[in-house]
Amino acid sequence: MTRILIIDNHPLIREGLKRLLEGHPTLQVVGEAGDGYGALHRLMAGPVDLAIVDISLPGLSDVELISRLRAQRPGLRVLVLSLHGHVAIAQRALCAGANGYLTKDMAPELILASIEKVAEGGRALSPLLAEALAFESLQQRRGQDALSAREQEVLEGLANGESLGAIAVRLGISHKTVSTHKANLMTKMGFNSMADLFRYAIAQGLCLAEVQG
Known part of the structure; x- marks a missing residue:
């Protein structure tokens, strides 16, 4: 029961x-x-x-x-x-x-x-929410498929709470280049804020801390 x-x-x-x-x-x-x-x-x-x-x-x-x-x-x-x-x-x-x-x-x-x-x-x-969430996920998945390899790395870094500076050091590129990659991926994914990015990252299992914790 x-x-x-x-x-x-x-x-x-x-x-x-x-x-x-x-x-x-x-x-x-x-x-x-x-x-x-x-x-x-x-x-x-x-x-x-x-x-x-x-x-x-x-x-x-x-x-x-x-x-x-x-x-x-x-x-x-x-x-x-x-x-x-x-x-x-x-x-x-x-x-x-x-x-x-x-x-x-x-x-x-x-x-x-x-x-x-x-x-x-x-x-x-x-039913209506399931349809809306599925459509949004499909649109964002298409956006992620359009990301370059470097933009994908920046996305994963941001999803795990890394600063732009930390991502730049890890990838061996300049802070300005990381900022450009961030702006490009936000546009491609249709994110209006970092909150949008984090919601997507959690849903897709990109947040390692969330998955492991």
């Missing part, structure tokens, strides 16, 4: 999820919380296997909440259920450790199927 904690500041949403899961043979709601701090407190009260989380909560929300839930209960599976369907928000939640991201406008049967999938150890995304 998968024990579920529902974390949402809207009582109607919590009640709706409880009714959706009521009588399920392998899923059991064991608690609920209306804010992030309440969720952390409830997590200490007893065993929980899966947290269904709205990331727009008072006090503690988004990446910090997901990270603290996972830190407090290693092995906890986290499924985000949010009003926000923006790709950047979903990426941030997934990079923080969420096992899935759903939107509240999904049909109840799809939400239930996604909860079952995550409870069994899988991952789940809302």
Whole structure:
């Protein structure tokens, strides 16, 4: 039996999820919380296997909440259920450790199927987000394929937190040349900021510290 904690500041949403899961043979709601701090407190009260989380909560929300839930209960599976369907928000939640991201406008049967999938150890995304993320990944993969060997080396260095100066020393080239390679790869990849670069690097396994840690 998968024990579920529902974390949402809207009582109607919590009640709706409880009714959706009521009588399920392998899923059991064991608690609920209306804010992030309440969720952390409830997590200490007893065993929980899966947290269904709205990331727009008072006090503690988004990446910090997901990270603290996972830190407090290693092995906890986290499924985000949010009003926000923006790709950047979903990426941030997934990079923080969420096992899935759903939107509240999904049909109840799809939400239930996604909860079952995550409870069994899988991952789940809302159909529209999955399509958007796949398209973005394809565009960026094409961009990476267009990088020169040197631009690829600079990308990997930046992804692992190296400064431009450190990359220049390691590659035996000037700081100015590294800056040029950085500007070129940012354009080819369609990155508007270093945050975009880091999100892509994590998703593609380019961050060695992330992979090994």
